[in-house]
Structures are given as C-alpha cells and as structure tokens.
Amino acid sequence: xxxxxxxxxxxxxxxxxxxxxxxxxxxxxxxxxxxxxxxxxxxxxxxxxxxxxxxxxxxxxxxxxxxxxxxxxxxxxxxxxxxxxxxxxxxxxxxxxxxxxxxxxxxxxxx
Amino acid sequence: xxxxxxxxxxxxxxxxxxxxxxxxxxxxxxxxxxxxxxxxxxxxxxxxxxxxxxxxxxxxxxxxxxxxxxxxxxxxxxxxxxxxxxxxxxxxxxxxxxxxxxxxxxxxxxxxxxxxxxxxxxxxxxxxxxxxxxxxxxxxxxxxxxxxxxxxxxxxxxxxxxxxxxxxxxxxxxxxxxxxxxxxxxxxxxxxxxxxxxxxxxxxxxxxxxxxxxxxxxxxxxxxxxxxxxxxxxxxxxxx
Amino acid sequence: xxxxxxxxxxxxxxxxxxxxxxxxxxxxxxxxxxxxxxxxxxxxxxxxxxxxxxxxxxxxxxxxxxxxxxxxxxxxxxx
Numbered sequence: 001x002x003x004x005x006x007x008x009x010x011x012x013x014x015x016x017x018x019x020x021x022x023x024x025x026x027x028x029x030x031x032x033x034x035x036x037x038x039x040x041x042x043x044x045x046x047x048x049x050x051x052x053x054x055x056x057x058x059x060x061x062x063x064x065x066x067x068x069x070x071x072x073x074x075x076x077x078x079x080x081x082x083x084x085x086x087x088x089x090x091x092x093x094x095x096x097x098x099x100x101x102x103x104x105x106x107x108x109x110x111x
Numbered sequence: 112x113x114x115x116x117x118x119x120x121x122x123x124x125x126x127x128x129x130x131x132x133x134x135x136x137x138x139x140x141x142x143x144x145x146x147x148x149x150x151x152x153x154x155x156x157x158x159x160x161x162x163x164x165x166x167x168x169x170x171x172x173x174x175x176x177x178x179x180x181x182x183x184x185x186x187x188x189x190x191x192x193x194x195x196x197x198x199x200x201x202x203x204x205x206x207x208x209x210x211x212x213x214x215x216x217x218x219x220x221x222x223x224x225x226x227x228x229x230x231x232x233x234x235x236x237x238x239x240x241x242x243x244x245x246x247x248x249x250x251x252x253x254x255x256x257x258x259x260x261x262x263x264x265x266x267x268x269x270x271x272x273x274x275x276x277x278x279x280x281x282x283x284x285x286x287x288x289x290x291x292x293x294x295x296x297x298x299x300x301x302x303x304x305x306x307x308x309x310x311x312x313x314x315x316x317x318x319x320x321x322x323x324x325x326x327x328x329x330x331x332x333x334x335x336x337x338x339x340x341x342x343x344x345x346x347x348x349x350x351x
Numbered sequence: 352x353x354x355x356x357x358x359x360x361x362x363x364x365x366x367x368x369x370x371x372x373x374x375x376x377x378x379x380x381x382x383x384x385x386x387x388x389x390x391x392x393x394x395x396x397x398x399x400x401x402x403x404x405x406x407x408x409x410x411x412x413x414x415x416x417x418x419x420x421x422x423x424x425x426x427x428x429x430x
Contacts, residue, residue, distance in 0.1 A: 001138045002393065004129075005360035009367060011125040016371035019117035024376055024422070028383050031414065032367050035390055038406070042399050045148075048139040052398045053152065053178040054251065055316055060165040064178065066141065068148040070399045071182040075194045077402070078255050078336070081409050081417075082201035085343050088421035089205050095425045179401045215424075243404075251400035259408040266416055340413060347420040 002043040009036030023091050023101045027084060034080045038073050045069040151182055166317040174313030175248035175322035183253070184325045188307040192292065195335065199289060202339045211349025216273045229271040236264040244333030248322045254329040258336025265341040269348060277345040281338045288335035295324060295331070356396070363389050376428050377419070384415040 009032060016029035045066030051059050053067040095101055098109050136142075143149055150156050154163055154172050163171065175181045183191055243250075244257030268275050299308035314321040363386055370382035387410030394403040422428065 002356065002360075002397070003132055003135075003138060005356075005363065005393075007125055007128045007132075008360070008364055010128065011121045012364060012367040012371070014124055015117050015121035016367075018120060019114045020371060022376070024418075025371060025379065027418070028370055028379055031383060032370070032386065035387060035410070038402075039390060039393055042394060042397050042402060043138060044135065045141070046139050046397045047141050047143060050398070052251075052400050054400070055163070055165045055176040055178070057165065060167075062152050062163060064152055065398050066143060066146065066148050067151060067178045067182060068146070070179050070402050071187065073399075073402050074179070074183060074253070074255065074405055075190060077405050077409055079194060079197050081413055082198050084414060085417050086201045086204045088417055089208050089347070092421050092424050093208055101425075177401075252404050253401060256405045256408040259405075259413055263408070263412055263416075343417065344420070347417065347424065350424075 002039065006036045006040035006043065009033070009039070021102050021104055023094065023103065027087050027091065030087070031080070031084060034076075038076055038080075041069050041073050041076070151186060152178055154181075156186065163316065166315060169315050170313060171316065172313075173309065173322070174316050175325050176317050177248050177251065177253075179251075180248050180253055180325060180329070181322075184328050185307075185309060185323075188296075188328075191332070192296070192307075195289065195292065195332065198336065198339055199285075202285075202342050205343050205346050209346045209349065211346075213349065214274065214276050215348055215350035217270075221271050221273065225271045229267050233264055233267060236267070237261060240264065240337070241333070244329050245326065246319075247329040247333075248325050249317065249319070254332030255336055257329075257333040258338075259340060261333070261337030262340035262344060266344050269344065277341060281341055281345075285335055285338035285342065288331045288338070291331050292328065292335070295328060299324075352396070356393075359389060359392055376422060380415055380418045380422070383418075384411050387411045387414065 013029045013033035013036060016032065017026055020026065020029070045068065047065050050063050050065050053064040053070070055062075091101070094106075098106050100106060100109065155161075157172060161168070161171075165176065173181045173185050175185075240257045240260035242257075243252040243260065244254045247253035247257070265277065296307040299310055300306055302308070302310040309323040309325075311323040313323045366382045366386045366389070370379045370386065373379055373382070387406060390410070391403050391407045394406060
C-alpha cells in the first residue's frame, strides 16, 4: 500500500539526516522527507473508482476523488523548493567562511 | 557505530508511524459524504444547492471547472497569499546572501546544436508556460507550474549564451505582481465586503471567460512566480 | 496495479538509499531527480493531475538545477 511507501521514504530521509557528514547530503535528505510527506497527504484522499476532480466532457457531473489534500500539497511542493534554494545558498556561504563542508571538521576551525 | 545507531533511530520512528496510521480509513475506501470537501465539489458552501453540470450551470457561487483551482484561489485564497509571501522571503534571502556583481561564465563556447535548438524552442517554451496559467481554471496546472516553466526558459538562455544577464526589470515585474494581488483583494472589500471576495460575475462553467477573478489572480501569480524563480537562477550565476 | 505500485515503491527506496550512500555529490543529485520523477507516476495513479504537473516541473527540473549550480559555485566536487 502507498502508506508504507511514504513511511519508508520518511525513514530513509531520517537515516540520511543523522548519519551523514557532508552538508549537501543533509539538504538531499530533507528533500526526500518532503517527497514522502507529500505522497502520504495525497493518498489519504483517494477513493476507488472515481475520477480526477475536473468538470469536463468526460465527467459532466460530480464523481470525484477528494480535492482538498491536492490543494494543500500544491502549496507544500512550491514551499519545498523555496526552502531548498535558501539552504543551498547558505551552504555555499558556509564553505566560503569555514573552508570545509564536513560537520566534524567544522568544530575544530575557530574563525 | 554512527551508522548503526542512526539506523536504529530511523527504524524506531518508522515503527511509531506505522502504529499511528490505524485510525485512518483503509486506502481507497473513504466515505466522502462525511468530509467538508463535498461542499467544495458541489459548490454549495453557503447553502445554495443545485446540481452542477458542465457547460449548463450559470451564475453559480464559484464558476471554475477545475475544483482544485477553486479551492486554492477562491475558498482558501488567504493561504495562497501566505505562500506567495514565503516565496518572496526565500527569493529575498537568496539575493541578500549570495555575493557577486558580474556573470560567471561556463568557461567554454556552447555547442552549435545547443545554440540553434534554443533559438527554435525558447518561444515555444514561453508560450507553453503562459498557456498553462491562463487556462488554469479549465485544465490541470495553474499559476505555479506555469511560472516554473517560464523560469526554466530563462535557465536555457543562461546555458546557451555566455554573456546573457537577466535585466533589472524582472524585479519590477515581481513587485508589481505581488502588489496587484493585494490590490485585487482590497477591491473585494470595496465591492463585496470581504477580503478576496469574488466580485465579477461568474458565467457558464467551462468557458474561457468565466469564474470571476480566478483567471486574473492566476495570471498575476504566474508572472510573479516566474520572475521570482528566474531571480534565484540569476543570483546563482554571479561571481566577483 | 498492485504489482506496478510495489515495483515503483522499490525503485524509489533504492534511489533514496543510493542518493544518501554514494560518495560523489553529482550522483546523489541525479538520484534525487530520479526519485522525484518516479513519484510523478504515483501521483497520476492516485488521480491528481495538478500535483503531478507541479511536481514534474519543480522536483525534476528546478531542484536539480539549483543544487548543481550551487555545487559549481563552490568549485566542484573535490574530495
């Protein structure tokens, strides 16, 4: 079931966030957690046998899946890319100031 | 040692999450008449109950054929204002932290195939992006993927030309679109008494000119998101 | 449909684990792009076309571009 796929993705993301030392890998793990949560939110609203929520020639009267989680996830995806852009620029600035991207070596550099 | 402990922690979180999904109904067997989205689908939040049919119903409470668009722009339009603000803060932060004055090139002359193909394909990309957000109330899509496709066209221009720089007019476009969104909301107060109320007449469901202010807001959002993401791409190309 | 869902889920988890464990950063970003692109298939299967178009444009397009440009700005992928 799709619930278990999204929970496994959240678990993989948390493992990557704690065990890796490079700062870019932290950004990649946060993006994996983001994708997992979005899949989980949409899978709550799925009804078997119904169609996509758009009035058209093929569905002239209402026979739709739940449209409310889709509206919330639309916002969440765009905010995810905004956070990623800000995080990437911050990592570039950390490298310029400390000289390294390894979290363990950064503790010894006093600048 | 570190990897083993972090794997234990991740497995613990996964077990807690699997125990927590028990009260949710099974995948695909949801009863929609107990949820609030049934009022959004039949467009009857204020108690106006009539069967909605494609190209037949006139002057409904909310006349866009795409139900997700009607939720994002009309019924929950205040959250879209919050999201546009978050994107603005993120683009503002990128412009503030990244340093540089002039364009950083790629170091080699771009390929002949790339230069010729971008000259053919770029107007089609911009036309496609504008089509997606103009028809946001009829077909899937809307303002946000349309703006993203516009900014991907600008990225192609950066890849295929060594001296191209995004002009300062994109910042003017972004600021104008953002304030236009708030001004349309204030016009809703002036005409109907509530912020972001729909004050234009909603026509027949399914026509291009229908649904009141929803296409106008999506055009404004499309240009704003396109200009913002193009500014982020341009700021990552600077050095000096 | 159940077999295809299980295959897609296994592909996504494999791409996620590869994106974390590999040593070169460029391979990690491309695996993240593959993960976003395969999740578009799950969104289509759950009848959500708006979300599928947005995730395909942003997840597989702009995320990869921003990460690779930031990597180029710090001077590449030296060890």
